Amino acid sequence: MAKTHPAVAALALALLLGPVPALATQPGALTAPVVRAPEWGQLTPEQQRILAPLAAEWPKMEHARRDKWMRIVRQYSSLPAEKQQRLQSRMQQWASLTHEQRVQARERYAKLKSLPPEKRHEINRKWAEYERLPEERKHKLRQAIQTAE
Amino acid sequence: MNEQEFSTRLARRLEDRLDDLPPTVMARLRAAREAALAQVPVQAQQLAFAGAVRGTTHRHGGLRFVPLAALVLGLTLSFYWYQVARQATHHQDAAEIDAQVLTDDLPIAAYVDQGFEAWLKHTQPSRP
Incomplete structure (x- = not known):
């Protein structure tokens, strides 16, 4: 019985590791775990205050985007007051852009x-x-x- | 012939002759083995049985794939967690860039208005 193990294990390894390079080049492909982000009612009063411009949009937003806003909220407290205000005033406009426009904006910003x-x-x-x-x-x-x- | 070669040849010769043993010898060997097994604890008997009786391991067929199943499960879990970590990093990077765009000196319109892109090209000093 011991003789069959290395061959079977090698086959299993090949099957498992074979798709890894292909998956690594496609973010979110196949096995990408589903992100769970809180509903509006589950946010703390402070989080609701920061995200207030997005209150109407929040229930319609997919979880991955909510998760991104939650990450932005975490950075919010470390920003100077002027930038905090600027960020809040631009939230709605940013959320109303199409995915392509946001991608374009990030690329041009980086450039x-x-x-x-x-x-x-x-x-x-x-x-x-x-x-x-x-x-x-x-x-x-x-x-x-x-x-x- | 050195000692290693001699013992290898001896073992091979003994194995070759194994199938030719007379039934009486086989019966005596089996009786001796059973008598010896009767004197050792049950757990050790099971181990001896598993190790000594080749060709009858199908009785443990369900168990033989346990290490393989554990390996596959381990690899699947580690791959899943690799994906979780990679996605988290990707989201964190995107969130940091978004926060920078949202707090930048230039308004969002400057990054999405194609007219401004054209204006930058239009007003760029021509290079030789």
Whole structure:
């Protein structure tokens, strides 16, 4: 009986470990465990206060997204008051974006963040310029980039 | 011929002749074995039985896969926990980036408005 074990064990190992490299390249594939996040009523009063802008959206939100907000709440207390306020004021807008828009925003943020401080300052200045442009001009710029794509 | 080779050949010769033993010798061997087993504790008997009687282990067929089942279960559990840890790290990283975007000097619109992207390209000083 001892002779059959190494072969069977090797086969079992191969079957189990075979898909690992493939799964490792696909986040959330196949065996990804399901995330459980609390309902609104289960949040502490302090968590409800921080997440107040999302109160209406919370019941419709999938658990993975709620989990992400809970992680953001954990960082909230370590932020300066000004950033806490900014974060709360932007929650609704962020939650209303599509998944693709959020992915795009994260990518562009990472790209701009990697720039040297003087370049970042320049970008901030250009944003102020862009905001002052007439709506018609902004519309044309959006169309131009969509055509280029 | 050294001692090792001699003992190997002797053992092989003895095994080859095992099937040719007369029935009377077999019966005496079996009786001697049973008499010896009668004198040892029950647990040791079971071990001796499991180890000595080849070809009858099917009686323990259910038990022979216990180590394999334990191995498969262990690997499955460790793989599952690896996924849990990886997903948690991924969510934590995404949450940290989100918090940074939400508290950045630039508003969210600056990161999603394609017009601004075009404006940056448009106003970029042309390179030689």
